[in-house]
Amino acid sequence: MSKPLMTQVSDAGESRRPSNLFYMTRLRRPLVDRAEGIYLWDQNGKRMIDGSSGAMVVNIGHGNRNVLDAMKRQMDRVTFAYRLHFENEPAEELARRLAAKMPGDLDRIFFVSGGSEAVESAIKLARQWAVATGQESRWKVISRFPSYHGGTAGSLAVTGDLALTETFAPQTRTMPKIPPPTAYRDRDNLSMEQRGLRYADMLEEKILAEGPESVLAFIMEPIGGAATAALVPPDSYFPRIRKICDKYCILLIHDEVMTGAGRTGKYLGGEHWNCRPDIIAMSKGIGSGYAPLGAMAASRRLVGPVLDSGGFQHGYTYAGNPLSCAAGLAVLDEMERLGCIANAAAMGDLLKHELEALAERYPFIANVRGKGLLLGADLVANPETLAPLPPARKANQRLVDLAYERGMIIYSRRIRGDGVEADNFMLAPPLIITAEQVGEMVGVLDDSLAALATELDL
Ligand code: PLP
Numbered sequence: 346m347s348k349p350l351m352t353q354v355s356d357a358g359e360s361r362r363p364s365n366l367f368y369m370t371r372l373r374r375p376l377v378d379r380a381e382g383i384y385l386w387d388q389n390g391k392r393m394i395d396g397s398s399g400a401m402v403v404n405i406g407h408g409n410r411n412v413l414d415a416m417k418r419q420m421d422r423v424t425f426a427y428r429l430h431f432e433n434e435p436a437e438e439l440a441r442r443l444a445a446k447m448p449g450d451l452d453r454i455f456f457v458s459g460g461s462e463a464v465e466s467a468i469k470l471a472r473q474w475a476v477a478t479g480q481e482s483r484w485k486v487i488s489r490f491p492s493y494h495g496g497t498a499g500s501l502a503v504t505g506d507l508a509l510t511e512t513f514a515p516q517t518r519t520m521p522k523i524p525p526p527t528a529y530r531d532r533d534n535l536s537m538e539q540r541g542l543r544y545a546d547m548l549e550e551k552i553l554a555e556g557p558e559s560v561l562a563f564i565m566e567p568i569g570g571a572a573t574a575a576l577v578p579p580d581s582y583f584p585r586i587r588k589i590c591d592k593y594c595i596l597l598i599h600d601e602v603m604t605g606a607g608r609t610g611k612y613l614g615g616e617h618w619n620c621r622p623d624i625i626a627m628s629k630g631i632g633s634g635y636a637p638l639g640a641m642a643a644s645r646r647l648v649g650p651v652l653d654s655g656g657f658q659h660g661y662t663y664a665g666n667p668l669s670c671a672a673g674l675a676v677l678d679e680m681e682r683l684g685c686i687a688n689a690a691a692m693g694d695l696l697k698h699e700l701e702a703l704a705e706r707y708p709f710i711a712n713v714r715g716k717g718l719l720l721g722a723d724l725v726a727n728p729e730t731l732a733p734l735p736p737a738r739k740a741n742q743r744l745v746d747l748a749y750e751r752g753m754i755i756y757s758r759r760i761r762g763d764g765v766e767a768d769n770f771m772l773a774p775p776l777i778i779t780a781e782q783v784g785e786m787v788g789v790l791d792d793s794l795a796a797l798a799t800e801l802d803l
Contacts, residue, residue: 541579606630
């Protein structure tokens with residue numbers, strides 16, 4: 346999720362800057378001045394490595410000239426035309442290009458401006474499809490706990506994070522949840538594949554407990570993002586999930602907001618397992634930070650009945666905005682020209698290898714995981730038992746601050762889920778990173794971990 350960096354570092358002076366803005370916390374950050382490639386500079390000229398691509402957004406890197414030029418060309422033509430008055434070429438072309446990248450028959454694209462809107466749209470399309478096909482009793486969308494799917498009412502209902510949902514529970518419906526496949530934490534005699542099946546079977550148990558006729562869909566990230574720090578499921582998980590969804594005629598929604606657009610070394614995270622979801626929500630990397638852009642891809646089997654029954658009762662003013670779509674098209678071109686997906690796979694392997702080497706040296710790092718350039722690890726008190734660090738030590742926040750002081754942005758949270766409690770951090774630099782820059786990241790991380798070890802006596 347797009348939580349701001351919880352840093353108190355570099356705040357000196359900044360916190361007294363008068364401002365009418367507010368975000369999620371009182372903490373203030375330096376003003377950003379400019380950005381290029383994998384780096385950002387603040388107003389004082391301090392250079393930062395963007396080790397998390399913002400919030401896993403800037404997949405093609407900052408300041409890409411070709412994207413900026415394409416956007417300028419579009420700006421000179423038209424920047425807004427309302428979808429009820431005009432079609433526009435960039436939206437048509439981007440829909441065509443994205444559809445070609447989707448699995449199966451998911452060739453219908455609906456544009457939005459961000460990830461929450463994409464998830465919201467997926468949930469509403471699923472519900473309207475059920476109504477249009479005489480399945481009014483189906484409305485529940487099962488999701489996982491912990492998870493993050495967005496901050497709007499519908500997406501919050503499927504988000505599994507009490508810190509974000511509890512206050513709003515009276516205003517949103519809390520949907521049923523199952524645990525994500527944190528198989529790497531389990532201490533039993535089962536193989537990873539057996540554990541994967543066991544986690545998938547929890548979906549069936551939940552469907553039966555809720556009443557299959559009331560369940561509409563299951564939403565999940567193919568590789569867990571913010572809430573589970575790059576959680577990769579065992580290979581057995583997906584085929585069983587698809588089978589269960591088919592058995593009970595339940596739609597499978599993949600939230601690829603973070604994992605899509607090449608982040609994991611494939612265009613979609615689900616491609617690692619040849620997944621066949623019914624709906625895909627995307628955002629972040631498809632606009633790569635150049636313009637607000639999100640998209641929902643859906644099977645024509647779903648869209649047809651909805652459009653035939655009076656139309657999709659849903660839409661946003663900025664949907665299919667020509668400038669955002671022109672940026673999205675140029676981002677796709679640049680991803681291809683720069684070989685971002687292959688680079689994400691290769692540099693991801695290298696960075697993961699380096700992270701594993703750091704875990705050998707710092708025993709409080711456990712469970713290095715992830716694919717491509719969506720990597721994560723836990724910070725633990727005991728690597729054998731995986732006992733969490735006491736929350737009062739704020740290890741995750743301190744690691745962010747120490748890295749920030751040393752010139753690198755990393756993404757870190759403390760997860761609280763069903764029986765799981767862990768500080769974690771994620772590394773997710775732009776997909777254009779070079780091997781030398783991976784070395785630079787690892788050097789800063791090494792220094793920051795050494796400082797954390799000293800400070801927290803780990
Ligand atoms: N889904 C996932 C998996 C996310 O990671 C996020 C944001 O972090 C969202 C949805 C919501 O996206 P946005 O913040 O663009 O609304």
